[in-house]
Amino acid sequence: MRTSIASVCLSGGLVEKLHACAEAGFDGIEIMDADLIAAYESPEEIRALCHRLGLTIDLFQPFRDFEAVDEATFADNMRRARAKFEVMQRLGADMMLLCSNVATATTPDFDIAATQIGALADLAAEYGIDIAYEALAWGRYVSDYRDAWDIVQRADRANLGVCLDSFHILSRGHDPAGIAEIDPDKLFFLQLADAPRMDLDVLSWSRHHRLFPGEGDFDLIDFLSHVILAGYRGPLSLEVFNDTFRQTDVTRTAAHALRSLHWLYDRTAAQNDWTDLQLDAPQPPCAIDFVEVSGEDLSAVERTLSQLGFTFGGRHRTKAVRLWEAGDARVILNEQVRTPGSRLVGLGFEVGDAAAAARRAHAIGAPQVFRRTYAGDYELPAVASPDGTEVYWNSRTAAESWLDEFEGRVPLGEDTAETALHGVIDHLNVAYPWQEFDEAVLFNTSVLALDAEPASDVPGPRGLVRSQVMRTADGAVRLAMNLAPPTAPELPRHVAIRVDDAVSAARRARARGLAFLPMPSNYYDDLDARFGLEPDFLAELRELNLLYDRDEQGSFIHFYTPTIGDIFWEVVERRGTYDGYGAASAPVRLAAQRGGPLL
Incomplete structure (x- = not known):
């Protein structure tokens, strides 16, 4: 497996990005035109640096809004192309990404588009350059990879093929099974990105919310299976537009990106039983x-x-x-x-x-x-x-x-013996700053073999706290990840101990002098309204500062200690088959940890 990454995935200048990619262990780089334009180094100097770092320049991108245009626009587009081909020759790049036209196209006629792209390929051939044509999900007339393949066939040039991009295909719900119909010699390039499912226009979704493989909701394992089984043998390259990754440490993000490719390729190999390509089998913790x-x-x-x-x-x-x-x-x-x-x-x-x-x-x-x-x-x-x-x-x-x-x-x-606490660690609750959250999700998936549950938002005194539970299928190991608003203080971490009788554990702990995190009286009034609890049981909860939740599977009793440094402790009891974490009580806990009454 050869690995590559688009320079747009990373923060910093082009030279910084190249060093970070090499240090992470990537084989190649996609150089974005905008990164080269902003660099003080000449194309020749960038070419020499890539050679010293052991990086191949796999793609120069993007060239936009070319095909299906009027004659005057076409002539100007050919002028633009020649200028970029000359830059690519100096850079030592021999493949250009051509994106389907989103702005200047005036006709849906694929024959005209093919004729114009064919002329571009002929010009590129003079410079020893290949053209990889990509259907953008928001392309004016070409937004489906199968249409891009149709145009490539009509143009029929040896140096013209297609670029497959997982985001553009999966975001539109296109079936990747059709990739098998493409001539493997025409599968010029592959770009990979994950993303969360969002009800958002596809352009904004693409420009701001792509993720590295394993961090979103796309079935990239199935997608990559189709691409490789169709005969693709080029590099696996990442093209991830993401506001967070463009701000985080470039070296760390590059390493994070490469881990995502290793994870994806391993899981794809496992799904297809390519035993010679797999890593050691995942070891889900028990x-x-x-x-x-x-x-x-x-x-x-x-x-x-x-x-x-x-x-x-x-x-x-x-x-x-x-x-x-x-x-x-x-x-x-x-x-x-x-x-x-x-x-x-x-x-x-x-x-x-x-x-x-x-x-x-x-x-x-x-x-x-x-x-x-x-x-x-x-x-x-x-x-x-x-x-x-x-x-x-x-x-x-x-x-x-x-x-x-x-x-x-x-x-x-x-x-x-009778009064000592006996239990197991039920779950851990850890906090991450915004710039590390997605990386942590991938780590827990790829390294710890945990599965991600749907994320939820918990109201807190300083804004919404995003909560993402990672766990084993049997619930033996549960890791709750919290993301606080950027302006809020870092959240403390906590360890939850599961016992058979939380009420008795609370009474014994109080007898030993432990002061629990105090809950407001309004909380217990709300419990009574929600559940209609027996008066004596409600009084007991109120007396001991215990929290309570219930659903159709069972009930949940728990209490918290005050925070010491960066950590606090929780004791929980699960009755029946209750599988949650008392989410309805979380806003009350967050408020209580911020401080008591102000009046």
């Missing part, structure tokens, strides 16, 4: 093994865990690291990282094959991280997620476990 919290002084976190009913699991034999446990819910406190406050810095997942999970992540492009170990320490392969959180995989057995690295575990006595 449980959250642990969470790791770091900080200079974690005594407040320890006090909260103790009040919740966690028990001390021991000190690491060689490091300033401590373990707290609540049944199968494990929290590692790491004071080796000397930063103020407390922050969620690591996540551990149990998988069938930790080594295979790590190999797959590295092949996709996730950066590897290393845990400092000593003789006898358990090996936990890990990578860094987009925000720097370290993700570990563990396929431990009863005979061998990283838990053996901790010494001094406090055993449960008869007086504490």
Whole structure:
């Protein structure tokens, strides 16, 4: 697989973009005319730089509004084309993208369009240049790739073929099965982009909301299958117009882009059983093994865990690291990282094959991280997620476990066994800034093998919070991603512990001195109006600051601790087959975390 990317996908100047693409590992580049025009470097200097960086110039684009025009416009278009061909010759580019006419076309006659495009191809041949004709989704008369192929056939030039663009095809709902009807020798170029489904005019949708593969709603695996099975053998190239990616760090975005191509090609190979092209099989996690919290002084976190009913699991034999446990819910406190406050810095997942999970992540492009170990320490392969959180995989057995690295575990006595908290980590709630959100979705899909549920918006005191839940099919692992408005403070993260009896857990925690996040009285009045709860049960919820939700599958009882640094804790109980997260209560929680009454 050869990989390429359009320079329009990235921020910065052309030279910066070229360096970032080479550093990420791309094989080639599509140079946008606008990027070259704005560059101080000559075409010859850009050509030499690409050669030094090991990048091929796969496409020069775009050339617009050419065909199906009157004679005067056609003559001027040929003049424009000759000037661009001369620039391409200096640049060392031998393929131009010709977009279907959206502005100056005056006739729907495909024979006239073919005659004019044929003349363009003849002129291009004088410079050793190929023309890849693309049907834009908003083209005036040509908006379907099958019509573009029709015109290419009518023109019948050896150096004229088609460019297939997933956005232009899938946004219009065109069936990609027709790609099989195209002569494989005429499949000159392929451009890939994902996108969310939106009720928006196609031009605005295209210019602002394209995404890298795996981040949107298009079935790119099926699309790419059709293209490759039809005989395409050129590079897989990304053309993603997106307001966010044009502002984010160019090096990081280029690496993110290449990961999306690796993921797409691997999933396409798996769907078609191209076994020689696949990465290691995805390793969906079967449980959250642990969470790791770091900080200079974690005594407040320890006090909260103790009040919740966690028990001390021991000190690491060689490091300033401590373990707290609540049944199968494990929290590692790491004071080796000397930063103020407390922050969620690591996540551990149990998988069938930790080594295979790590190999797959590295092949996709996730950066590897290393845990400092000593003789006898358990090996936990890990990578860094987009925000720097370290993700570990563990396929431990009863005979061998990283838990053996901790010494001094406090055993449960008869007086504490019944009152200690016993549970599992139900879900994690993490926050991302706007510029990292889509990258995180792709990471969780491609590296962690999680599936994305439909996103929702939660009203908060500083605007709408976008919430995207990533999870395994069985719900054993759930990761809720939150995106706050750009002007709002960064949202804290939280860990939710699932128990069998949240009410009893709340009473015991309060008896140990834990103050829960206080809920307003209006919230309980609303609960009564919505659900008609038994008075005694409603009074109990109100007394303990518990939150409640119910649907046709069951009910949900939960409570929150105050925030410490960048993290807080939630205890949840799922009754019946309730599968949600108490979304109706989220605005109340967000408001409560902002502060109490102002009067």
